[in-house]
Amino acid sequence: MTDAREAADVDDVARALALIDEATIVADTSSLILAASENPGGTELVAVRVLESIASRLGGRSRRSLVAPDRPNLSIRFGPDPSPEAPxxxxxxxxxxxxxxxxxAADPFNPRVADGWLTGRGATDMKGGLAAALQAMAAVHRVRPELPLELLVTVDEEDLATGIQAHLRADEGPRDAYRACIVAEPTDLAVVIACRGAANLQVEVRGRAAHAGRPEDGASAITTAARIATWIADDHERMRAGATGLLGSATWSVGRIEGGHGTSIVPDRCTLLVDRRLMPGETGAEALAQLExxxxxxxxxxxxxxxxSLLMEMPGFETAPTHPLVAAAVEALRAEGAAAPVEAWTAACEGGFIAEHHGCPTIILGPGDITGQAHQPDERVRIADLSAAARAYTRMLIHLHT
Structure with a gap:
C-alpha cells in the first residue's frame, strides 16, 4: 500500500468513526428487542420489519426471501452488489x-438500560450485533460508497438452521463474490477463528411391551437405549482423549431421553436426542454413520x-491465524482498547455454511458474551461493547477493501 493510500484510509476511517453514534445503536437494539422473535414458538417477521426500517433510515437496500410463512431471510446491501470483480x-x-x-426480573421483551448495560432477550444473541453492524456499514457507505457491503440475516438459526440452508439453495450468484465473512455473534469482543459444526441426531429404539410382572415376555427399549447412551458417553471420552489444536475434538452429548408408558409396562419405545459437535470438514452424514x-x-x-437419523447439521470452519482478515480484526479491536484475543468457539454458528459455500475466510466477532449472558434470564449486553463492536466493524470494512 502506498503512503498516499494509507493516509487516505486513515482519513476515511476517522470520518466514518465520527458517524458512529452509541445512542442510536442502543435505540436500534432496543427496537429489535421489542420485536419479539422467539424460536421455536414464534416468527421472525416483526424483527425483520424493524431491520428493514433501520436499513431504510441508514440508506441500505433490503430484500426478503421467504423461507416459511412469516419467516423471511433478509439481505441488506450498501453500495454496489458484490461480484468476483469487486468482492x-x-x-x-x-x-x-x-x-x-x-x-x-422484568418483561424480557421490554428493553431496560441501567448502569451501562442493556437488558432484554436478544440483547446479546444477537440483536445488539445486528444494530452495531448496520451502524458500521452505513457509516462506511457514507465515506466509501463504492464498497460492496452486505448484511445477511437468517431465520431459524436457533433451531434447525432452515434459513441459511434455504438461502444457499436459492443462491444463484457467483460463489466468489465475498472477500470475507464476519459473523456478528457475541464473542465478548474476541476474534474467533475456529468453530466446530453441529449435528442433531435422533435415535428411535423399538422393543416389545409386556406386563412388568413378567419382563422376560417383553423387550425393554429403555434398557437398550441406556446401552446406546453409554456407548455415546464412552466414545465422547475416546475423542476427548485425542484432542489437539485450537478446537480440541468432536464431542457427543445426549440431550434428551423419552420413552415408556408407565411403571407396570415394559417399554416398547424410547427416543434419544443427541448433539454431536463436528470438526471442520466433518459432515453430519459421517457422524450418523459413526453412531449407527x-x-x-x-x-x-x-x-x-x-x-x-440426522435432523440438522451445521458445518464448522477454521481460518488461519495469519490470515489478513484476522490481523484486521485484531488491529481494529486493539485500536478500540480491547484485548482482542484470538480464540476458538465452543458453540456452533452458521459461519461454516458461508465458509463452505463461498470459500471465503470467516471469523466470529461481536458484542456480548455467548456463555455468560446469552440464552439466560436477564440477558444483557454492555453498551460500551456495542459501540466498540460498531467501531471495530467500521475499521475492518475499510481496511479489508484496501
Missing part, C-alpha cells in the same frame, strides 16, 4: 432468539432394534 464483505446474523423462559456403527455394536438379541 464484498458479508456480515452474517440471525433474527430469531431463544424463548424467554422463566426467571426474568456404535448402535450396531451394542444391540443384543433381546428383541429390540434401533434407527438413527
Amino acid at each position: 464484498g464483505v458479508l456480515i452474517l446474523g440471525h433474527s430469531d432468539v431463544v424463548p424467554a423462559g422463566e426467571g426474568w 456403527a456404535g448402535i450396531g455394536g451394542v444391540l443384543g438379541d433381546d428383541g429390540c432394534d434401533a434407527h438413527a
Whole structure:
C-alpha cells in the first residue's frame, strides 16, 4: 500500500468513526428487542420489519426471501452488489432468539438500560450485533460508497438452521463474490477463528411391551437405549482423549431421553436426542454413520432394534491465524482498547455454511458474551461493547477493501 493510500484510509476511517453514534445503536437494539422473535414458538417477521426500517433510515437496500410463512431471510446491501470483480464483505446474523423462559426480573421483551448495560432477550444473541453492524456499514457507505457491503440475516438459526440452508439453495450468484465473512455473534469482543459444526441426531429404539410382572415376555427399549447412551458417553471420552489444536475434538452429548408408558409396562419405545459437535470438514452424514456403527455394536438379541437419523447439521470452519482478515480484526479491536484475543468457539454458528459455500475466510466477532449472558434470564449486553463492536466493524470494512 502506498503512503498516499494509507493516509487516505486513515482519513476515511476517522470520518466514518465520527458517524458512529452509541445512542442510536442502543435505540436500534432496543427496537429489535421489542420485536419479539422467539424460536421455536414464534416468527421472525416483526424483527425483520424493524431491520428493514433501520436499513431504510441508514440508506441500505433490503430484500426478503421467504423461507416459511412469516419467516423471511433478509439481505441488506450498501453500495454496489458484490461480484468476483469487486468482492464484498458479508456480515452474517440471525433474527430469531431463544424463548424467554422463566426467571426474568422484568418483561424480557421490554428493553431496560441501567448502569451501562442493556437488558432484554436478544440483547446479546444477537440483536445488539445486528444494530452495531448496520451502524458500521452505513457509516462506511457514507465515506466509501463504492464498497460492496452486505448484511445477511437468517431465520431459524436457533433451531434447525432452515434459513441459511434455504438461502444457499436459492443462491444463484457467483460463489466468489465475498472477500470475507464476519459473523456478528457475541464473542465478548474476541476474534474467533475456529468453530466446530453441529449435528442433531435422533435415535428411535423399538422393543416389545409386556406386563412388568413378567419382563422376560417383553423387550425393554429403555434398557437398550441406556446401552446406546453409554456407548455415546464412552466414545465422547475416546475423542476427548485425542484432542489437539485450537478446537480440541468432536464431542457427543445426549440431550434428551423419552420413552415408556408407565411403571407396570415394559417399554416398547424410547427416543434419544443427541448433539454431536463436528470438526471442520466433518459432515453430519459421517457422524450418523459413526453412531449407527456404535448402535450396531451394542444391540443384543433381546428383541429390540434401533434407527438413527440426522435432523440438522451445521458445518464448522477454521481460518488461519495469519490470515489478513484476522490481523484486521485484531488491529481494529486493539485500536478500540480491547484485548482482542484470538480464540476458538465452543458453540456452533452458521459461519461454516458461508465458509463452505463461498470459500471465503470467516471469523466470529461481536458484542456480548455467548456463555455468560446469552440464552439466560436477564440477558444483557454492555453498551460500551456495542459501540466498540460498531467501531471495530467500521475499521475492518475499510481496511479489508484496501
